[in-house]
Amino acid sequence: MIRVQSEDFDIGAEIEALRKGRSDIGAIVSFTGTVREGDGPDALESMTLEHYPGMTEKELARIEAEAHERWPLQASLIVHRYGTLKPGDNIVLVVTASSHRHAAFEAASFLMDYLKSSAPFWKQEKGKQGPRWVASRDSDDAAKARWDKPTAQPKAKPKISAVE
Amino acid sequence: MRLLYFAWVREKAGLSSEEVELPADVTTVAELMAWQKTRGQEFASAFERAEVIRAAVDQAHAKPETEIAGASEIAFFPPVTGG
Structure with a gap:
């Protein structure tokens, strides 16, 4: 399930709703992204998240569907906020539920890496030095790339060693 | 055609x-x-650094070579920074 909203979310209530009435789940992983204040001249007063209504929902649903294709998940949730947030506020919540922990951990990490490099959100920070659009980071693309499926390569011929 | 920024x-x-x-x-x-x-x-100023601007055709990420014939909505934006 995915949700895009300006309102805050309650992590405990979201997890409870996801698992309610189910006894087939063995592992639940959640990740919460929050507004970091920073310090010195870069300290934040607020952060405004802009997004592309329509495309945002499609991208999040696409990313979630891909996670379900790759891992045996019993449930998942992505909640992403937009609008003006203060330091310490929640930005994003990802919850994954599976029979076993590895799938839940990996899928949650995958969802965040994909979301950061493809969901159409843009952060603008406001501090003492005025508003500033946050620049994308190469490390986010690298984090996404680690989930790329390896391209099929021809099998190398076994080496034959003449002398044992 | 509708253009979004x-x-x-x-x-x-x-x-x-x-x-x-x-x-x-x-x-x-x-x-x-x-x-x-x-x-x-x-x-001219907005598209000066066209190489860093991303586009979406009908709400799906597109490449520079993506064809736009028949599209109803094309959006232009900087690399995304959500999460």
Whole structure:
């Protein structure tokens, strides 16, 4: 399930709703992204998240569907906020539920890496030095790339060693 | 065709959306970006660093070579920074 909203979310209530009435789940992983204040001249007063209504929902649903294709998940949730947030506020919540922990951990990490490099959100920070659009980071693309499926390569011929 | 702009592309272009009639020889995302640069000072500034601007055709990520024929909505924006 995915949700895009300006309102805050309650992590405990979201997890409870996801698992309610189910006894087939063995592992639940959640990740919460929050507004970091920073310090010195870069300290934040607020952060405004802009997004592309329509495309945002499609991208999040696409990313979630891909996670379900790759891992045996019993449930998942992505909640992403937009609008003006203060330091310490929640930005994003990802919850994954599976029979076993590895799938839940990996899928949650995958969802965040994909979301950061493809969901159409843009952060603008406001501090003492005025508003500033946050620049994308190469490390986010690298984090996404680690989930790329390896391209099929021809099998190398076994080496034959003449002398044992 | 409906064009949408987000974040600093929107700020520099000075508008968030518009309806346009494209010249017949504009058939790809890259050609559309090149055309945008010719539309006055604001657009020239917004699309000055066209290589860093991303596009979506009908709400799906697109590449410079993506064909735009038949599209109803094309958006331009900086690399995304959510999460």
